[in-house]
Amino acid sequence: MSQIEVHNPFTGEQVFSQPSQSIEAISMHIDAAQGASRAWQVISPAERARHVLTALDYFRNHCDAIAAGITREVGKPLAAAKEELTFMLERAQYLCRFATDGALEARRYPEYEDEGFEGRIECRAKGVVYIITPWNYPLFCAINGTVCALLSGNAVLLKHSTAPSVGGHFEQAFGSMAGIDHLLIHAVVDYEVSARIIEETDINHLVFTGSVQGGRVVQQSVAKRAFNAVPEPFIQCSLELGGSDAAYIAEDADLEQAAFWAVKIGRLHNSGQSCCAVKRVFVHASRYDDFLARAQAIMESEKSGDPMAPDTTLGPLHGGERAVTGLLDMVRQAQHGGARVCTGGETEQIGGVTFLKPTLLAEVTPTMQVLQEETFGPVLPVMQVANDEEAVRQVCNSRYGLTASIFTRSRERAERFVAAVDTGTVYVNRCNFVDARLCWIGQRASGNGSLALAPEGLQAFSARKSVNLDPSQLK
Structure with missing residues (x-):
């Protein structure tokens, strides 16, 4: 036994x-x-x-x-x-x-x-x-x-x-x-x-x-x-x-709220180890640079370390060295394909444990593994899109179907997005939040x-x- x-x-x-x-x-x-x-x-x-x-x-x-x-x-x-x-x-x-x-x-x-x-x-x-x-x-x-x-x-x-x-x-x-x-x-x-x-x-x-x-x-x-x-x-x-859940930051989004939800709550909560975490972000081209700057600031404010310490926000990855290596391999593959590391992309030793610094990737492309596979840790790829239609195509370009989210001030745009994406849950101006009053449903590979x-x-x-x-x- x-x-x-x-x-x-x-x-x-x-x-x-x-x-x-x-x-x-x-x-x-x-x-x-x-x-x-x-x-x-x-x-x-x-x-x-x-x-x-x-x-x-x-x-x-x-x-x-x-x-x-x-x-x-x-x-x-x-x-x-x-x-x-x-x-x-x-x-x-x-x-x-x-x-x-x-x-x-x-x-x-x-x-x-x-x-x-x-x-x-x-x-x-x-x-x-x-x-x-x-x-x-x-x-x-x-x-x-x-x-x-x-x-x-x-x-x-x-x-x-x-x-x-x-x-x-x-x-x-x-x-x-x-x-x-x-x-x-x-x-x-x-x-x-x-x-x-x-x-x-x-x-x-x-x-x-x-x-x-x-x-x-x-x-x-x-x-x-x-x-x-x-x-x-x-x-x-x-x-x-699991899932590879996507968020779309529309051209009329409140960027402060969008960055807080998509990055702080969506990606970094629980050290990024959530089935419904935001693992892909698509941003309207007109808001791309501003969103990246806000996302980078949030990521760099996180504190990794001893999970028993009161000021620690990111604990060690549950899979240890193997989990860190797997994520870092995805980051390196993306870099070789032309992606840019805005922050992170490297490890640090704390108390003898290897941590992956929160990593923000820009200039990613749809075929990169970091966009296609589930990333269980603090890595966030961000891709710019020209319009709502392209955003929907990229959100749906996944074998997973757990959740998707949109950040917008337009009710009409939000409802079009809700109707177009094939996931069990769709969020509008929030994400990574399981509400007991609503059904939780996994579609396709999720x-x-x-x-x-x-x-x-x-x-x-x-x-x-x-x-x-x-x-x-x-x-």
Whole structure:
């Protein structure tokens, strides 16, 4: 059995070590979770929401310890880890409100009554949802699936091996509610056991948030499941994958706000390690030089260093030296193709750790790898365009389809952009912001169109049951 180990990205210290749980042990946990779901789903959605809201107090009461654990395990600056926890609680409260407000109530059709019949579509719990969640936003990505699944009456098996302390906290918070144990179980498993969970065990739905390559591997395991002797061979798989999200700075944009959002929030937040970060910027030619100057100033104001230090804004890249080298290779390739480095483009050593300085690239061209592939770090390529039509063509020149954004003062221009781009989310005058009130959707290589968050996110974890009833023969 392999050993699951986690090391502090800044100090190199081992902060977690545990043997992977066996498939036999996990199967027993899943059996227990199936029983928990059967008891949990008979409770009304509003009552389930009340229990989930109470469970959230665990995170409030352990805020400092949870944030510090995240910083040690994934290198996220401590202030950012605390911020993530605050917004996670807000997101979970919205989701609970949807359950209370009737998102899971049966849909009834009055026209049936005119015909002397009754018809409704019910939302029923599926059973056990297996959720595989990544390291970059360990709280956000975990809460998106777990709370929606729990509110829908399911139990959860959560794999959070890259941030195991978070998985442990989720089990502490949600593992036992309403006197029902095993509602959420944290699985510490390696890739091999995880694949066998998907292929061989009694799970009813799968959620994977991570890279495109990881999504491919998971989807292959889902396909293999169809040939195995499991109670439910054809489970739904929700894929929320990466992106190479673009922002367009139109000729009438408020440049101060556009630069702040696209660079500070869009590119540099979480050291650039976000699936929906702004990874490509297209600027109208008339605003190009001004935008570059503002972007450069923002990048040069960032402070890399010890993520535990209060003034650090950029922590070490989670992938360490390998991640830095990969990004630097893209920068060098772009330079060889004629791109200009406005700032950054080199590494620095801090505390024995290699950091890539925030890097701004100008004069990039559409075929460069830095524009075509996902860049998971503080590198921002900027390309000028002649007009809105060219901007839309370049924004759509990608295999990804997670988000896109436009900065403009014109409602008409904004709506044209919204209609023209093929992404799950479109932002106007903001970016890199996940709102629990709106669906989160990955298109093309960024996912399989499954819905997360919003009332529809709760419904996505529900099995539908149609009821067609003739009341004339009933007492």
